[in-house]
Amino acid sequence: MAAIDIKNVVKKYGDDAPAVNDVSIDIADGEFMILVGPSGCGKSTLLRMIVGLEDISSGEIRIGDKVVNDLAPRDRNLAMVFQNYALYPHLSVYENIAFPLRLAGAKDDAVDEAVRKASAILELDEYLERKPANLSGGQRQRVAMGRAIVRDADAFLFDEPLSNLDAKLRGQMRTEIARLQKRLGITTVYVTHDQTEAMTLGDRVAVLKRGLLQQLATPRELYENPGNLFVAGFIGSPPMNFLPARVKGTSVELPFGTVELPPEKAEKVQDSDLLIAGIRPEHFEDASVKEDTSAGSTFRATVDVVEWLGNEAYAYLPYEADAEVQNQLDELERDLEGEAMRNQLVVSLDGSSRIAEGDEAEIWVDSSRMHLFDAATGENLTIDLDNAGRVPEREQAVRS
Ligand code: ADP
Numbered sequence: 253m254a255a256i257d258i259k260n261v262v263k264k265y266g267d268d269a270p271a272v273n274d275v276s277i278d279i280a281d282g283e284f285m286i287l288v289g290p291s292g293c294g295k296s297t298l299l300r301m302i303v304g305l306e307d308i309s310s311g312e313i314r315i316g317d318k319v320v321n322d323l324a325p326r327d328r329n330l331a332m333v334f335q336n337y338a339l340y341p342h343l344s345v346y347e348n349i350a351f352p353l354r355l356a357g358a359k360d361d362a363v364d365e366a367v368r369k370a371s372a373i374l375e376l377d378e379y380l381e382r383k384p385a386n387l388s389g390g391q392r393q394r395v396a397m398g399r400a401i402v403r404d405a406d407a408f409l410f411d412e413p414l415s416n417l418d419a420k421l422r423g424q425m426r427t428e429i430a431r432l433q434k435r436l437g438i439t440t441v442y443v444t445h446d447q448t449e450a451m452t453l454g455d456r457v458a459v460l461k462r463g464l465l466q467q468l469a470t471p472r473e474l475y476e477n478p479g480n481l482f483v484a485g486f487i488g489s490p491p492m493n494f495l496p497a498r499v500k501g502t503s504v505e506l507p508f509g510t511v512e513l514p515p516e517k518a519e520k521v522q523d524s525d526l527l528i529a530g531i532r533p534e535h536f537e538d539a540s541v542k543e544d545t546s547a548g549s550t551f552r553a554t555v556d557v558v559e560w561l562g563n564e565a566y567a568y569l570p571y572e573a574d575a576e577v578q579n580q581l582d583e584l585e586r587d588l589e590g591e592a593m594r595n596q597l598v599v600s601l602d603g604s605s606r607i608a609e610g611d612e613a614e615i616w617v618d619s620s621r622m623h624l625f626d627a628a629t630g631e632n633l634t635i636d637l638d639n640a641g642r643v644p645e646r647e648q649a650v651r652s
Pocket residue numbers: 265271289290291292293294295296297298
């Protein structure tokens with residue numbers, strides 16, 4: 253096992269903008285690191301550079317204390333666990349796991365010991381004689397991991413391993429990978445475009461956009477303190493609401509009314525005519541089911557649609573957005589690949605709420621959880637700069 257240190261790594265293809273642009277990520281020994289972002293953000297290219305399948309245009313990658321820039325993939329001692337598992341259909345589970353050792357000319361005794369050890373960890377003992385065709389998707393994934401384990405690799409690398417599976421199996425596999433990674437304690441780099449996988453699996457998550465690292469932080473930090481609009485819109489489901497905001501002192505004027513900012517947030521922003529407020533759906537509530545509404549602000553709004561799910565309900569509240577924020581939100585929608593997030597507020601209410609379509613309802617908002625973003629740069633103005641894992645070059649990142 254080893255740490256992986258990615259320093260100022262750039263990948264250029266021809267004259268295009270760099271696919272990976274000056275990215276630095278320090279992955280600790282045993283850490284589960286997620287590389288996440290929409291398609292084309294450079295996450296696979298970065299993974300392929302770590303493995304050695306792609307040259308680095310500039311920068312440095314270290315595995316343990318060794319610079320591996322010029323090492324061939326086979327000399328890096330990393331195990332890539334492929335999306336399609338890449339199992340040999342004619343070989344048994346035992347021989348599939350044993351494969352890398354046989355290739356290296358290991359003796360039968362050594363092979364047997366390694367395969368049995370891996371199989372015990374992966375709970376594959378009763379399947380060792382089966383062929384891959386007679387296994388479930390989850391079991392196949394474990395065989396693929398077994399093959400990586402017997403190699404005693406320094407790290408596991410996954411490239412979208414679950415993207416071909418249906419939602420239920422994907423959930424199961426996610427849990428399985430998390431469990432195994434914890435048990436093995438092996439350094440893991442995992443590429444996905446799925447924010448749920450990023451949030452549930454990662455010790456830390458590196459969010460990329462157009463080749464630039466946007467933020468490198470724990471899932472909780474990304475959720476609570478997103479460094480910019482892009483991260484705020486990408487992390488969380490349903491996504492954060494973005495609204496035009498005008499600030500005067502501690503008051504923030506939003507399309508549906510004025511809310512009060514806690515002083516510690518208000519002092520981070522100056523009076524401003526044009527900011528973008530970000531509020532997550534779950535930080536609203538039906539005021540009539542909330543025991544104490546004194547901590548935030550309440551407003552009245554007409555409810556367009558209600559989706560009642562039992563434990564909670566989503567209500568949609570239409571509003572008119574100013575033309576001035578449209579540009580920034582247009583761009584954000586393109587970056588996030590077309591999430592509709594404009595001209596309606598999505599609020600998540602307790603399942604006991606009786607709010608119905610067409611009602612003019614009183615809604616409470618936890619304004620202490622509100623973020624304010626610079627409308628031009630997208631930068632989050634309401635968080636502490638140093639503690640959020642925000643990348644130092646954020647100016648460049650958010651302006652790109
Ligand atoms: P992701 O994995 O995030 O979807 P990739 O790392 O595959 O993104 O690609 C990042 C960018 O680099 C994209 O714009 C893609 O078109 C470009 N790219 C990737 N591989 C090549 C290549 N072999 N030649 C030219 N451009 C490439």
